[in-house]
Amino acid sequence: MRMYVRPKNFDEAIALMSQDTWRILAGGTDIYPSIGERHINASFIDLADICNLKGITEHDSFWKIGALTTWTELIKTKLPPGFNALKQAAIEIGSIQIQNRATIVGNICNASPAADGVPALMILNASVELASVNGIRDVALKDFIIGNRETVRKQDEIVSSIKVPKTDLESFSVFRKLGIRKYLVISMTMIALRMSIGRNGTIKRTALAVGACSAVAKRLFELEKLITGKTIREAIKFIDEVHLDILTPITDLRAPAAYRKTASKILIQRSIASFENIDEAE
Numbered sequence: 001m002r003m004y005v006r007p008k009n010f011d012e013a014i015a016l017m018s019q020d021t022w023r024i025l026a027g028g029t030d031i032y033p034s035i036g037e038r039h040i041n042a043s044f045i046d047l048a049d050i051c052n053l054k055g056i057t058e059h060d061s062f063w064k065i066g067a068l069t070t071w072t073e074l075i076k077t078k079l080p081p082g083f084n085a086l087k088q089a090a091i092e093i094g095s096i097q098i099q100n101r102a103t104i105v106g107n108i109c110n111a112s113p114a115a116d117g118v119p120a121l122m123i124l125n126a127s128v129e130l131a132s133v134n135g136i137r138d139v140a141l142k143d144f145i146i147g148n149r150e151t152v153r154k155q156d157e158i159v160s161s162i163k164v165p166k167t168d169l170e171s172f173s174v175f176r177k178l179g180i181r182k183y184l185v186i187s188m189t190m191i192a193l194r195m196s197i198g199r200n201g202t203i204k205r206t207a208l209a210v211g212a213c214s215a216v217a218k219r220l221f222e223l224e225k226l227i228t229g230k231t232i233r234e235a236i237k238f239i240d241e242v243h244l245d246i247l248t249p250i251t252d253l254r255a256p257a258a259y260r261k262t263a264s265k266i267l268i269q270r271s272i273a274s275f276e277n278i279d280e281a282e
């Protein structure tokens with residue numbers, strides 16, 4: 001028998017999760033299109049009424065994005081500049097209607113290689129909080145998604161929030177995505193970059209992630225190290241496609257693999273260049 005339940009609180013939800021096999025429903029903007037015209041053959045647990053999963057809250061050492069926080073809520077919340085990349089990603093997710101409905105947690109749990117939220121959260125060293133009747137565990141986002149539509153979430157767990165550590169959130173971040181048109185488009189590549197520039201004009205710290213060019217978005221740790229200490233101009237000149245060999249883009253109807261790689265390099269260079277206009281030298 002297929003069922004639809006809408007628990008009133010989180011304890012009820014995790015108790016239900018321990019008793020049966022459920023599909024978790026948040027905004028439904030990934031789930032409903034994936035079902036299409038087919039017969040529904042799963043039982044759904046709809047989180048919509050669980051008030052304490054809503055909103056973004058500040059804590060001593062981290063920011064918490066509740067599981068029901070929508071892209072629109074994120075855009076409207078005043079947050080430190082480190083979140084700018086995530087906000088820029090939010091503004092380009094689907095359309096206003098999708099942003100009003102869809103959740104950030106749904107985006108990462110769906111684990112599409114083209115999920116726009118993932119690189120922007122990776123550069124913030126975000127972690128994912130998973131809850132079940134057995135307790136709570138935190139998993140780094142980079143370890144949470146393990147493949148195309150695959151995560152380490154256990155069948156009885158609900159993602160209750162995303163946590164973003166407060167370290168380095170004062171440095172600015174940018175997000176750039178390339179699709180075949182501006183809106184309502186699946187990315188061919190996307191870049192999230194967080195950098196801080198020293199008083200002498202050199203790059204002090206950097207975090208760089210690329211999405212849609214591998215099964216799971218990737219942090220480019222080696223390239224981050226290589227450009228640290230360079231000026232913005234030097235870094236832009238230095239970057240070569242060879243630094244992106246860690247990526248494994250595919251050829252599909254949206255773009256050939258080689259094009260995705262070249263486009264990623266150019267987007268990284270443009271993202272770095274955009275820091276020339278950001279006045280935050282330390």
Ligand SMILES: Cc1cc2nc3c(=O)[nH]c(=O)nc-3n(C[C@H](O)[C@H](O)[C@H](O)COP(=O)(O)OP(=O)(O)OC[C@H]3O[C@@H](n4cnc5c(N)ncnc54)[C@H](O)[C@@H]3O)c2cc1C
Nearest residue numbers: 026027028029030031093094102103106107109115116159
């Ligand atoms: C027209 C359109 C345009 C779109 N454009 C974009 C775009 O530009 N960029 C982009 O990245 N995405 C886009 N999407 C995809 C989608 O809107 C996002 O991925 C969205 O953030 C998903 O959130 P949701 O709340 O709707 O997830 P849902 O559809 O409710 O759930 C998605 C998945 O996550 C799981 N899940 C949800 N919440 C939890 C939880 N708390 N714990 C455990 N598992 C959970 C669900 O079981 C499901 O597997 C688009 C979708 C549509 C229909």
